[in-house]
Amino acid sequence: MILYNVTINIDNSVHDIWLNWMQEKHIPEVLSTGKFSSARLIKVLIEEEMGGTTYAIQYTTDSKDTLDKYYIEDAPRLREEGVRLFGDKMVAFRTELELVSEFWQNKN
Secondary structure, three states: EEEEEEEEEEOHHHHHHHHHHHHHHHHHHOOOOOHHHHHHEEEOOOOOOOEEEEEEEEEOOOOHHHHHHHHOOHHHHHHHHHHHHHHHHHEEEEEEOOOOOOOOOOOO
């Protein structure tokens, strides 16, 4: 399993508009490509020196090949809207992660 992690710092002046856009439009559009099986929107609780609010969006996909297809076929179009809408009010960086093992607490 591959996790495609996008970490975004969003300026507080556009935070609410951005958060609504992410939840109502952008994340559903990324999932509609058929290349990801799930997505999680996670708020980072550490305050950044640069200000704003930071989130991590984690998309789950089956393979690096599928992620590479996303980069070629979908990412440019989907990233463009965020840049157009939020410009310099948003800073993003992306990380590719591979799940090695997973553990769950057994609660009886």
